[in-house]
Amino acid sequence: MPPIRVLLLLTLAFHGGPALAAGKVSFVAGQVEFAGLEITDLNVDWTPIPDAPGAIVFSAARIRGIEATGPLTAFALDCPGLRIEGDELSCERGRLSGSLGTLGVQDTRFKAKRLADGSLQLGFESFAIAGGRGRLDVLLHGSKWTLGAKLAGLDIGRLAVVAKPWLELPQDLTVAGKASGNFRATGSGELLKTTKLDVSLEALDFSDTAGALAGERVAGTVELEATAVDPGFATNGRLALTGGQAYSDPVFLDFAAHGAEIRFSGTLDTDAARLTAADFSLDHSGVLQASGSATLDFRGETLLPDARVRIASLDVANALPAYVQPFLIDTGFKDIAGSGTLRGELDIGGGLPTRAALDFDAVAIDSPTAAVSLAGLRGRLNWFDDTSRTALAGQIDDSLFESRLAWESGRLWGLELGPADLPFATTGRHFRLLEPAILPIFDGGLAIETLRVRHAGTDEMYVRFDARILPISVAQLSRAFGWPEFQGTLAGSIPGLQLRQGVVTLDGNLEATVFDGQVVVRGLSLSDPLGKFPRMRATIGINDLDLALVTQTFSFGMITGRLSGWIADLETFGWMPEAFDASLFTPLDDRSKHRISQRAVTNLSSIGGGSGGAVAAALQGGFLKFFDNFGYKRLGLSCQLANDVCVMGGVEKTAGGYYIVKGAGLPRIDVIGSQTRVAWTTLVRQLGSIAESEIVVK
Amino acid sequence: MFRLITALLATFVLGLAACVTINVYFPAAAAEKAADRIIEDIWGPDKAGKPAGDEQSSTERTAGEIMVAALQDTLDFVVPAAHAEADIDVSSPAIRALTASMKARNADLEPFFSSGAIGLTSDGLIEIRDANAVPLADRNRLRTLVSADNSDRGSLYREIATANGHPEWEADIRSTFAERWIANARAGWYYKSKAGAWTQK
Numbered sequence: 048m049p050p051i052r053v054l055l056l057l058t059l060a061f062h063g064g065p066a067l068a069a070g071k072v073s074f075v076a077g078q079v080e081f082a083g084l085e086i087t088d089l090n091v092d093w094t095p096i097p098d099a100p101g102a103i104v105f106s107a108a109r110i111r112g113i114e115a116t117g118p119l120t121a122f123a124l125d126c127p128g129l130r131i132e133g134d135e136l137s138c139e140r141g142r143l144s145g146s147l148g149t150l151g152v153q154d155t156r157f158k159a160k161r162l163a164d165g166s167l168q169l170g171f172e173s174f175a176i177a178g179g180r181g182r183l184d185v186l187l188h189g190s191k192w193t194l195g196a197k198l199a200g201l202d203i204g205r206l207a208v209v210a211k212p213w214l215e216l217p218q219d220l221t222v223a224g225k226a227s228g229n230f231r232a233t234g235s236g237e238l239l240k241t242t243k244l245d246v247s248l249e250a251l252d253f254s255d256t257a258g259a260l261a262g263e264r265v266a267g268t269v270e271l272e273a274t275a276v277d278p279g280f281a282t283n284g285r286l287a288l289t290g291g292q293a294y295s296d297p298v299f300l301d302f303a304a305h306g307a308e309i310r311f312s313g314t315l316d317t318d319a320a321r322l323t324a325a326d327f328s329l330d331h332s333g334v335l336q337a338s339g340s341a342t343l344d345f346r347g348e349t350l351l352p353d354a355r356v357r358i359a360s361l362d363v364a365n366a367l368p369a370y371v372q373p374f375l376i377d378t379g380f381k382d383i384a385g386s387g388t389l390r391g392e393l394d395i396g397g398g399l400p401t402r403a404a405l406d407f408d409a410v411a412i413d414s415p416t417a418a419v420s421l422a423g424l425r426g427r428l429n430w431f432d433d434t435s436r437t438a439l440a441g442q443i444d445d446s447l448f449e450s451r452l453a454w455e456s457g458r459l460w461g462l463e464l465g466p467a468d469l470p471f472a473t474t475g476r477h478f479r480l481l482e483p484a485i486l487p488i489f490d491g492g493l494a495i496e497t498l499r500v501r502h503a504g505t506d507e508m509y510v511r512f513d514a515r516i517l518p519i520s521v522a523q524l525s526r527a528f529g530w531p532e533f534q535g536t537l538a539g540s541i542p543g544l545q546l547r548q549g550v551v552t553l554d555g556n557l558e559a560t561v562f563d564g565q566v567v568v569r570g571l572s573l574s575d576p577l578g579k580f581p582r583m584r585a586t587i588g589i590n591d592l593d594l595a596l597v598t599q600t601f602s603f604g605m606i607t608g609r610l611s612g613w614i615a616d617l618e619t620f621g622w623m624p625e626a627f628d629a630s631l632f633t634p635l636d637d638r639s640k641h642r643i644s645q646r647a648v649t650n651l652s653s654i655g656g657g658s659g660g661a662v663a664a665a666l667q668g669g670f671l672k673f674f675d676n677f678g679y680k681r682l683g684l685s686c687q688l689a690n691d692v693c694v695m696g697g698v699e700k701t702a703g704g705y706y707i708v709k710g711a712g713l714p715r716i717d718v719i720g721s722q723t724r725v726a727w728t729t730l731v732r733q734l735g736s737i738a739e740s741e742i743v744v745k
Numbered sequence: 746m747f748r749l750i751t752a753l754l755a756t757f758v759l760g761l762a763a764c765v766t767i768n769v770y771f772p773a774a775a776a777e778k779a780a781d782r783i784i785e786d787i788w789g790p791d792k793a794g795k796p797a798g799d800e801q802s803s804t805e806r807t808a809g810e811i812m813v814a815a816l817q818d819t820l821d822f823v824v825p826a827a828h829a830e831a832d833i834d835v836s837s838p839a840i841r842a843l844t845a846s847m848k849a850r851n852a853d854l855e856p857f858f859s860s861g862a863i864g865l866t867s868d869g870l871i872e873i874r875d876a877n878a879v880p881l882a883d884r885n886r887l888r889t890l891v892s893a894d895n896s897d898r899g900s901l902y903r904e905i906a907t908a909n910g911h912p913e914w915e916a917d918i919r920s921t922f923a924e925r926w927i928a929n930a931r932a933g934w935y936y937k938s939k940a941g942a943w944t945q946k
Binding site: 254256257258259261262263292293294296297299301372373376377381578579580582620621623624625690691 | 834836837838839842843846873875876877878879880881882884885888889892893896897900904
């Protein structure tokens, strides 16, 4: 306690004056050593007046030896009304001045009284400390002391310097701001016995050099009571933060928007710099109401090594941006938002969560980037870390390891999800669906047989997924993906889908029934599936599609007949094709009726490099205008895409080009392509304009 | 005399380095040009004045450097086949998509480059240099931007190598870019040396 050592000087003035009875006594010394202090140019003038207050002036040019404050200079104690009554000594209207080391320049009135029992009472009217000022009262009795202060306008930056011998802040942390409040402490010698403080903080700024921990204009109050026990202090306190902002990488809290109040009681071990709060309550306004027990380690690697937290209410809408989003910033879920309430319990051990039991109530979450949303989420999540799970096995009811979450609706990559109810178990970074479940998608869905995730969120993440596709209407899928509205249903199976080392593969082929034919996806591999630019490789086989169903509602124009082919070595980046070798054609053995409408002829001819307009004109002129559609023998198109160029071909070569449509019957129409190399972007534009065009061919 | 010997030694050493750099397998010069094109596309032309990229032309060369340059020219003449035929193709859809994504992000990143909050690293990425230069409320937004840009940067180097049929060039492409980002950086921006020290350009 620096004031204590400073006050020793006062004691010296009262105890140590030469005991003479009359006249003015001066004591002058160039150098005095007293009680560990080294005093230079000491001057004591004492003027005793019988039956009246005497006067004493004590001054020194420099006093060294007070570790806490550093040297004092131009020190002066002036006591014009020194009264001696029996064994009592008192000083009225005294004045203390000088530069008191880190306590700064002082110039204050004081009162002092030494009682018969040897105790000393001191009162300073306007003691200056750390840029602030206020009343300071001290009572010394033997080695025991009591200190009381009511201070205002303290500069927190300077206070940190004053407090350095007792409370050292991390070296790279700078603090600034204003504080005022009341402080009371008792002690004996160097030991602090009790303390009580009630401080209000204004515009507190702090930051470390890395910018990982910072606060700006933080306002609030701190109330703290501590009593010495062995070891440390029994303590209780309250911290209320009402304004400003704080950032502790990566969490950002705006106390102006959501104030926070923490109350705690527990034990503070000053040697270990640990606060063990047997009870705490946290009210982060509008975000989280929680209570429990916790240990704070101010010097260790993690600030919160252990805790048992009861979450009375967690507002999902406000908690996600504050507590969750920052940790997902590198993932597709960085913009996750939501609503609803969570309740439950969370245990932390060794600085990491060990158990969570959370009840979801009318929770909704939505992540636009990951293209996932779920609404009406309810149920219970029981999660354990691997160690707790192993330790508790056989000791608690197995049902406590199980979770069940249900939702009313959702969306995934544009697909509309219906209500589902999933029983599952999750431990550490692992997840396992406990029984087969149905995930409704539009009018169909996925019958999920297996869903297992291991090491989620790490490089070793592994996913296994087996499901059957329950027939889904292609029209709805088309709308979801922004495709032209195809007809028909999609059904099939997804066998042994696995994610391993960031790549999705299938054990077998992905088979789907669509347009009354089959589509088989072979050799599928999808890298970075949840990233911004997924890369897909696959070969797609197409067998016996009904062209009438494909073209029915498509503005391309009506074609009947069957279509087979392949899209081999397909490679997409961010779902845009980069390379493939595609060929689609009328199967050789197709015996179905082959008709093609005027409009389809026009559109196909524009793809092959002809002029759609000229063809349309030709078809509408002369006698051809009397025919709505024409017979054909075979049709087909091929495109080998590489380096942005599509090398095109048809069903058969002919002089100067290739047949896209080889006519049959009368009138016979052949569509012959002439361009063999077409820029991919041009082709996409042409197909796009065909899909959107509204040309009416009569 | 000592200066001359030093210059000659430096010339010899750098000459050897030049021999290694002008690699018959990796078209370093073409890669630099390709990198400059992409960088200009993302960052836009340097409106502040000096032509982007050629730092040395604006500074006086010392005698030693001129000799090195002369020797390099000679080497270029002696081994023209080294990079006469090889070229770097940067026109794949993947590269275009990545470039467009980074270009769109640039308007958000540029103020942070200018304020010194972020800088360029020696491995072709960007890094937060001084979080304290960023208001508290923006720090996480900056982290998002940096993480997204680094993800695109990594993909860009990989895709350029893949698009040219040489996945093994990825590291070379990355180090070429690392150097060209710094060369094209605006005055006042920060970059980090291999040793980890930040320097303001």
